[in-house]
Amino acid sequence: MESKKEIDGAKEETASMSSSLQWSQWQLIDSILPTGGFAHSFGIEAAIQSRVILNPEDFQTYVIHVLENTGSLLLPYVCSAAMCPDLDNWRKLDRMLDATLTNEVSRKASVSQGSALMRVAAAVFTEIPSLKTMREMSLGSDIAAFHHAPVFGIVCGLLGMDSETSQRAYMFITLRDAFSAATRLNLVGPLGAAVLQHQVSIAAETMLKRWMNREVEDACQTAPLLDTLQGCHGYLFSRLFSS
Numbered sequence: 001m002e003s004k005k006e007i008d009g010a011k012e013e014t015a016s017m018s019s020s021l022q023w024s025q026w027q028l029i030d031s032i033l034p035t036g037g038f039a040h041s042f043g044i045e046a047a048i049q050s051r052v053i054l055n056p057e058d059f060q061t062y063v064i065h066v067l068e069n070t071g072s073l074l075l076p077y078v079c080s081a082a083m084c085p086d087l088d089n090w091r092k093l094d095r096m097l098d099a100t101l102t103n104e105v106s107r108k109a110s111v112s113q114g115s116a117l118m119r120v121a122a123a124v125f126t127e128i129p130s131l132k133t134m135r136e137m138s139l140g141s142d143i144a145a146f147h148h149a150p151v152f153g154i155v156c157g158l159l160g161m162d163s164e165t166s167q168r169a170y171m172f173i174t175l176r177d178a179f180s181a182a183t184r185l186n187l188v189g190p191l192g193a194a195v196l197q198h199q200v201s202i203a204a205e206t207m208l209k210r211w212m213n214r215e216v217e218d219a220c221q222t223a224p225l226l227d228t229l230q231g232c233h234g235y236l237f238s239r240l241f242s243s
Contacts, residue, residue, distance in 0.1 A: 021160040024125055028155060029169050031176060033124070036116040040109045041181035041241040042066050042174075043230030048185060050229060056188050060196060063178045065223040067204050070174045071211030073100075074149040075167050076219040079212065081153025082166035087134050091143055093150040096216055101147075103231045109243035114148035121155045128158045167212045171204050181241060 027033060044062065047053040053062055077093050101107040122132040134154075138144035149170065156166035179193045188196060221227060233243050 020127070024127070024159050025156075025161055025165075025169075027124070028121075028159060029173055029176075031180070033120060034116070035120055036113050037173065037177045038180055038184075039241060040113065040177065040243045041185070041233075042178050043226055043233060043243070044178065044181050044187075045185060045239055045241050046229045046233045046236060048187065049236055050232065052225075052229065053187065056192065056196060059182050059187055060200060062226075063175070063182075063200060064203050064207075065226055066178055067171060067174060067200075067207050069221060069223040069226055070171060071207045072222045073219050075170065075208075075211050076214045076216040077147075077149040078153035078156070078167050078170045079163050079214065080216050081150045082157040082161060082163045085154040085157030087130075087137070090134065090150055090154045091138070093153075093216060094144045094147050097147045097150060098145045100219065103227045105233050105243045106227065106230050109230075110147045110149070111145050112242070114146040114151040117148060117155065118146055118151050121151075125155070125159065131155065131158060164212060168205075168208055171208050175200065175204055184240065 031038070042063075043066075044053065044059070047062060053059050074097075077097055081090055081093055097110070098107070101110060118131070118135050121128075122135045125131060138146070152170055152173075153166055156169060161169065175197060179188075179197045182188050183190055183193045230243060233239065233241070
């Protein structure tokens with residue numbers, strides 16, 4: 001039988017490892033992590049120029065639709081990748097999402113952010129060598145496109161996040177990036193954006209509960225107008241964002 005000293009030592013080691021992983025989990029959703037999310041506006045820039053968004057109230061309605069669409073279309077991929085964070089499952093999810101995204105602008109945005117996240121995660125979270133292995137095994141081939149949602153899910157899973165926390169984190173970074181874009185487009189000020197984000201977070205939690213833990217076969221678009229607006233981004237005469 002193990003002695004009490006050995007058991008206490010094992011508990012302390014487990015607690016220390018858990019605490020270390022929490023720092024990595026927080027860093028993953030920190031805006032300072034250079035994953036390229038702030039280069040994209042979720043179609044907000046195109047919506048402003050198309051006069052679909054005229055004021056903060058319009059933006060609030062728009063971002064709620066963005067969150068709904070994120071929940072219905074992308075959360076299933078985050079969930080599946082987080083629950084089974086292995087190479088074969090990730091590649092399968094990546095191929096499925098690549099076939100699902102028909103909008104070229106949103107597809108390029110997803111690949112750009114996912115590639116950046118995998119590169120950064122492999123370089124930063126060195127305590128998880130499998131991230132670097134996955135990246136190196138998939139680079140320079142047609143095996144993986146590196147879409148953002150499956151990459152985010154697998155990184156969350158390897159960092160010890162449970163499925164629900166991973167999906168909530170994905171909704172959070174979507175909300176964060178949308179409000180960052182609105183601020184830089186002078187639609188709302190920094191303080192106004194913070195207040196509005198706090199208010200919208202209630203709706204975000206409701207949508208999370210509605211769409212979380214679904215199978216990837218159930219993934220669907222709920223706001224096709226957003227897809228259309230984002231697809232128009234490439235036709236803008238002047239633009240600040242990539243999508």
